[in-house]
Amino acid sequence: MSVTPGDRFGGFVHVADGRLLDGTDRRLLLRGVGLGNWLLPEGYMWKFEPGGPLSPREIEAFIVDVVGEEKAREFWCEFRARFITEADIARIAAEGFDHVRLAINSRVLMSDDGTPIDDGFALIDRLISWCRRHSVWVVLDLHGAPGGQTGTNIDDSPRGLPELFTEERYRRQTIEIWRLLAARYHDEPVVAGYDLLNEPLPNEYQFTYASELVGLYKELTATIREVDPHHLLIYEGSHWSTNWSIFTEVWDPNSMLQCHKYWNAPDRASIQKYVDVGTALGLPVYMGETGENNLDWMQTAFELYESRGMSWNLWPWKKLETTTSPCSVDAPSGWDELVAYARGLGSKPGAERSWRILTDFLHRLDFTRCTFRGDVVSAVFRRAPIRIPAWGFGFQGADVSYKTAAAAPLPGFRSDDQVTLSCGVLDDDGSPPFAHNNGAPRRDDELIVALLQPGDWLAYDVTTRAAAPMRVTLCLAAEPSSAATQDVSVFVDGEPLTRVETPGGGNTWVTSGDVAAGAHRIRVAADATSVGLTWIDVSIESSQPGQ
DSSP states (O other): OOOOHHHHTSSOOEEETTEEEOTTSOBOOOEEEEEEEEESOOGGGGTOTTTSOOSHHHHHHHHHHHHOHHHHHHHHHHHHHHSSOHHHHHHHHHTTOOEEEEEEEHHHHBOTTSOBOHHHHHHHHHHHHHHHHTTOEEEEEEEEOTTOSSSSGGGTOTTSSOGGGTOHHHHHHHHHHHHHHHHHHTTOTTEEEEEOOSSOSOTTHHHHTHHHHHHHHHHHHHHHHHHOSSSEEEEEOHHHHTBOTTOSSOSOSSEEEEEEEOSSOOSHHHHHHHHHHHHHHTOOEEEEEEEOSOHHHHHHHHHHHHHTTOEEEEEOSEEETOSSSSEEEOOOTTHHHHHHHHTTSSOOOOHHHHHHHHHHHHHHTSGGGSEEOHHHHHHHHTBSSEEEEGGGOOSSOBTTTEEOSSOOOOTTSSTTSOOEEEESOOOTTSSOOOOOTTOOOOOGGGOEEEEEOTTOEEEEEEEESSOBOEEEEEEESSOOOHHHHTTEEEEETTEEOEEEEETTEEEEEEOSSOBOSEEEEEEEEEOSSOEEEEEEEEEETTOOTTO
16 A cells, blocks of 8 residues: 555654554554765775775765865765755655665764754755655664764774763763754654664773663653654664673654664574563664575564564665665766775876766765666566575464475574575575675585475565565476476465476476466475575566666
């Protein structure tokens, strides 16, 4: 059912009885995308790794170095005007995302001496106006707090230390920023919530300043509630938002707990600790950052979050030359010269040459000039056309997502499902490798094969955006003989599909007629022989862009 802006923004996103609800008290599971790099640039999104500038301060200094102060000011003004525009928000909404998480650097909103910056708040106002028109919520995320909450490049800390927790002036400025934001947006239902600190206190700092983090969260809560009784408060755990040991009590009943997940096994065991804490405290759980991996991982991970009732946000929407974000900025000619110099591997381009390259880069930020990665969006929504890894079967358990007579589960991955999985390469923890942060597909020796005995089956949940016939093609680990292919059956929503002949043989099945737009369950069953399954391709016969 479509939602009009009036419906969506008829009230505030809020929590009641442990459930996340929209403004009309309907159950809500947020599905969004992060607006990183816009108000807080990160060097990896510019291809400056390894060895180049990573934090906003370092990137800003690099731009000054290559083009001078005056051109640098012009560059950043244009960058802020072009990197995210209404066209981006319109496409985000059209693809089915319902919110954006805006990563904010405190230096956009407040000068070093604590003076508010009107132009920075105006950028947020503009984003909210676009999101109102396209029926998209906004989560305000303080990604870089004054002084730094992480002590790493991602928070723009001036000295690479989490001085938010050691310098009183930074603490006071952080509290004042949230007081200003809450006072400005206290009556704005387009704002879904306030994400108070991104990934505070990673590594050794998670233990050193844990009590200071709890104290700051409580003080921020009290400050915001003095001016804003409405908005959802979002608290992140320490250590990249993965350590939830600080969450032992409810600081505000209208709040949500946030975790992040990258580069590890996408299975129930990996997130159960967050589900358990949320249940114990009676608060909803938000996977506020996730992604940056290959399509197989993303398909399975986002299916996992939804199965556990977790709202989620894909990180990020747009970056340079990417295969892991929906929107990829194509690098201009000469960008490699700037990157080489930034990394200390090449000579410095002249100022005129550098400006031409940067100007071309700015023009390429426009959404209409970017490369759209529809396969990434299809992966997070499990939307056809899509290739699903065999190990990405559903998370609803026996007799719903699978049925086996006997199985030998893989100890390090999906071990609580009675399905036999096999992988040629295992990490030290016994799990298959999942660190594919550049989006590279699994190598041949990393393929995970699902082994089915006669009578076993696996089920895969997919969505479609149009009514049309569905086609399912299987890739079997060891290509069986023509006769053996007859011993595999495929069903959609309980109805058997018909196997068809395709060039070169193949294992393809089609529905007898249209399947409706919406959610569908595909079941792959081994009949009279054992089957080793590596992936299934799902398409609809009249596939259109975005389907």
